[in-house]
Amino acid sequence: MPDRTLILGGARSGKSVAAERLLADFPDVLYVATGGDDSGSDEWAARVAKHQARRPATWGLIETVDLVPLLASPGPPLLIDCLTLWLSRTMDALQIWSDLSRADVVENQIAALGAAWSATTRHVVAVSNDIGAGVVPADPGTRLFRDLMGRLNTTISLASDQALYTIAGRTLPLT
Template sequence: MGERTLVLGGARSGKSIAAERLLADVPDVVYVATGGDDSGNAEWADRIALHRSRRPESWGLAETIDLVPLLESPGPPLLIDCLTLWLSRTMDATDVWSDLTRATVVDQHLAALADAWSATPRRVVAVSNDVGSGIVPADPGTRLFRDLMGRLNTTISLVSDQVLWTIAGRTMPLT
């Protein structure tokens, strides 16, 4: 079984940089971008360019939210950036935003991801935002997202070999 590391933290806390450092000495990492290209959004394009500029040229790229097949197959290490965007795009793909009762479908995707994560033969590092430390969102859809994000982080954390917390560019292990 591969080594599984989850890197948690708030927005812009240095999670991605911490994850990249964990794999910096590995030449054949597959960087899994879950955010999509958000065509036409200049701010998003700038973020993507910044991430690309930090990665070694030898690293591969997979732009997908279909993580289970990647986790189930042998291969080089994976850096998944990030589970937060995976959840958001999974909610988009399952049309949860317009019908919150479809959250059970997202739960099924979450369970499949956790099963694949716990059994992966690969070394894998995933980045995820901790979104549950703030105020309770006013609208039901955002509350659902926050709750699902908490469930996702907890589920993946409990089947990880290592969980790291990043804040203000500093990273520490959670035990």
């Protein structure tokens, strides 16, 4: 298995299942959930429960967006699910939505993540949404998010040993 793999696809395309399959032979994977806590949302709780039910009991779990230290430290393989939520939560934490002119701060975070991804000694698989193929969003904040998501996916893809695209449960190599 390649050391660094990015799996892209649309919403509900099977990206997470594909990532879990890639790491199925490793008993001690650390699942990195970037979604955060959406307390009180039955829909979110149901989605989390489905993910948890699929994973082997031997896999660990950490909920964080602080990916750089994880990538920099030795340890078991990482499954990062997902970079889209990482970007959204990073933009929230940096208060970019209220001041879109500060996008360079997020670009620096993307560059740091890309450098850590390139340098990691771990097996790592990341899941991310491909959101750039639709219509151009009407509002500036959503356009910025789409543009930054494209930059993030490109940064991680170009630093990966393998990039895959999942559609309708089928996973195709990107060459």
